[in-house]
Amino acid sequence: MRAKTVLPAVAMTAVSMVLTLAVVVMWLGAAVPWPVALVVGLGIDGGWLATLAYERRLAAQGDHSNVVTGVGWCFGLITAGVLVAHALTATGSAGAWLAVAWLPIAAKALWLVHGLWERTALTPVALDAIRGIQQEARDEAAVARARLHAEATTEATRLAAVTGAGARVARVTAKTAKTLSQAWATLETARAGQETGRALTSVTARVTPGVTSRWELPVWGPTDPVAVPALDGPALTDEALDSLVDEIHHSEVPALSYREMAARFRAAGHSASEVRLRAAWKRVV
Structure with a gap:
């Protein structure tokens, strides 16, 4: 999981540094000698890389410095500003340069995401324990649902049986009462006869x-x-x-x-x- 967050950040940071160096050399190469432009580009990339390395060292120690983070974001904004300025002054390819001008900011954002992942990451043992607890809870819930379903089915079956038996008894009782009433009505008629x-x-x-x-x-x-x-x-x-x-x-x-x-x-x-x-x-x- 660590590689899934750190590799995109490293790749985007490297692309941003290469683009920044190329833009500074092309942009300033016409005004100053190219070694000077190369030194300026390497200075911007070096400052960004140094603050990033120091920030990662603090994160590995469980510490954090707002000053170092602020300096790193300043270098990222400077890099993005250089790319945007070059895109605005370039002729014929301004859209292409503007399309890659957001890469330094995206690289800083990826490093932020990686830092958040590191602060919340758990060891494999802890993850296994959590998975075991969750699986146990799911098992208990499934067993409880099955038990409730079985009890409900049993109760429904018992109620249906009792209701059916009661209905049969009621029908037999009603039929018997009707027969007896007819018999006693006949006897009463015979008794009352003159x-x-x-x-x-x-x-x-x-x-x-x-x-x-x-x-x-x-x-x-x-x-x-x-x-x-x-x-x-x-x-x-x-x-x-x-x-x-x-x-x-x-x-x-x-x-x-x-x-x-x-x-x-x-x-x-x-x-x-x-x-x-x-x-x-x-x-x-």
Whole structure:
């Protein structure tokens, strides 16, 4: 990297010194002997080269002198001024000389760039360490991005699965609820029908003559298991059954519900069909 900045500066400085020497010899050769013109040209180039060498020595020591830098820029401006003056006084080739008049200033600028590079240059070890740190940071960033992407993909997949399962459960629940509602609507219609009781009574009258049964369809709601004891002993009459149901129903305050009354009725050892027990409950209540 050092050669990339110092070689252009050296080459442009050498070209500028050769052009300055040639211009001074051609310009002053007509007025003074050519050895005198040669000495003047070498003096300008020598002064420029000496200040440049001293400036580079200070830079190598880590030092800087504004006076030396100013003298070097003065020699560069003098060289450029000589080239411009020669271009303005020359006949037939003024444009060509003006085209190269900026070379001394460009040479000084290149030396300035080279000096800035030297003040900020790092050793190969430091550059390798910096490259390693940067590569490690890039690796960590890439791993973090990959991890976040994987987590986002997993979360999206899980959410899609949960959403799909919830939708399926909701559809099945809705379908089941619709079917049950239709079934219970049918049962309710049958319960409310005026001919339902008569039809059931006409059927059971042939099986249980002399017993008037009241038929009721199942009721929608939770059910409690009840213990049904063995049906031993004589069947209770309607009056005795009504008396027992009334006694159990009003045994506590507030009065017991049908389920509680039925459970205590059967727990006490009494026996009666569910139809008769419910009929007695309705008559009492």
